Amino acid sequence: MTDSTNLNYFQEITIIPDPEIPPYFIWSKLFTQLHIALAEMKNEHGIKSIGVSFPDYHYDEKGKSSKLGLKIRVFAPSQKDLETLNLDKWLDRLTDYVHVKGIKKVPTDKVTSYFSVHRYRFKPLDVQAQTLSDKLNISYDEAMATVAKRKSEMPLPFIQMHSQTNNSNYVLKVLQQPCSEATAGSFNSYGMNGMRDTVTVPHW
Template sequence: MTESTSLIHYCEITIIPDPEIAPYFIWSKLFAQFHIALAEMKNKHGIESIGVSFPDYHYDEKGKSSKLGLKLRVFSPSQRELDTLNLDKWLERLTDYVHIKGIKQVPTDRAISYVSVHRYRFKPIDVQAQTLAKKLSISYDEAMVIVAKRKPEMALPFIRMRSETNKSYYPLKVLQQPRSEAKAGRFTVYGMNGMTNSITVPHW
């Protein structure tokens, strides 16, 4: 693994299996707190270098199965960022449901590949057609014929989130893709990429 990732420290969070509570419910609670913590890190400290990955992530392109798994890895350039993030504080109400390991250095003997993790957002077909019709100065029907040939929305695993602004629920869809090279940069307040960039984190 090259040093160009700049992400050399991490901690791992594992959801503790519970026959009475579905993992997706815990994911919602966990990531709601994590999202708020990252937003505070950005606003108070200007830190946007913390990224995540899902070690057990799986997506079948045929749409037959997908899962996030039960683990979340949180990466940072140094231990300082993770100490500042202080996940133990943010997740203290979830101690019966998640296990947080201490901060460690990325194992360079095992972390020999990379992934980019994206917040997947898909524009509805009708919105795509309206945008394309305006851009190309063609009719809506003509634009619809074009966009209908594009790739359909991917049936990705997601985390159910609730907006702090309008209190409405939305799916945080996760697309995790393998990458051949490391790429450094800034992450969103979800610890992910948007759809147009591909900053990587180590993977093993």
Template sequence: MSTSYSSLTHYQEITIIPDPDIAPYFIWSKLFTQLHIGLADIKNKQGIESIGIGFPDYHYDDKGKSSKLGLKLRVFALSQKDLETLNLNGRLSRLTDYVHIKSISEVGDKAKGHLVVSRYRPKNPLKQAEEFAKYKDISLEAALVHCAAHKQDNKPYPHINLKSETNQQPYKLAIIQEVTDSACKGSFNSYGMNNKVDSVTVPHW
């Protein structure tokens, strides 16, 4: 097991403040919309794509009975300057009644492991059938019949409801978070997640 947990040396922690009148997932939507815009903004303007996220209280139950994101988000970066550029306090200023943002801190020796955080996308049914047809060396028609008969329900990963900035269409950002033994450096996408090129990680504790 690697002893070097990550080159991401600084982080900020955001906690959703429990409110009996407002569901946490409503706040997650508002919070993540601003985070997504911010990460895309600094990537386009400053070329910063090394900011990643982790959910300390994440839990996934494959039966969907208790899957949750929790109420905390950690945002990691290569330096304090990168987090200052992202400016979470400014971007989330409208949510000050609903979230608590800690000051930028060093990861130091807190990390006990690594996380790979990714977006879950169900496979396109046609693509799934094409892959199955190739694997079994059968016709596409037969593969479509098989896949329809053995259709898998979408896995109940925790998700955040968002709207597309381009067409305002709603979509679900389903999130997979897995603990891994090895740290991996790389770039993150504009959600602060694994870009699928490699299993880039963030510190975990």
């Protein structure tokens, strides 16, 4: 399968299992650093083409189980982009907890599918109802009856994040799903899509 998204290079990061430190704690530290690095790439270099995926991601649609796994792949169109990102520098303090592999070409002969990875955001039902009430000029109760029939929030895998801007904690929920075809475009500063975009990354 040919990768038409032009994400030709990648690096893989693996969390090293530690019986004393849960993976979710390392995910928080790792992804906070990655988020800052990607924001810098966008602001200082104008690069928005770096995306991520989670090779061992699992989500049961019935909500019985979900996990990010212990790996993340960071994709870019060129080797130079990943060199500029410089993951080794950003993850220097985590060398006891994560293993960062060198930059490699995407093995296009092994690519079996494509995934879109999203920062999942869900508006609470009361907010949805108020928005619909204002939009259609109907009562709040009528609007609530309508939105109550919509899909409920998905219990997805998540990473606990800390905002450098307002010094607060928040949850980064991750929705990774297969796509029928490759799609090129830009990613946000999490290396993901918003809820309306479907820019893909290769999977093998």
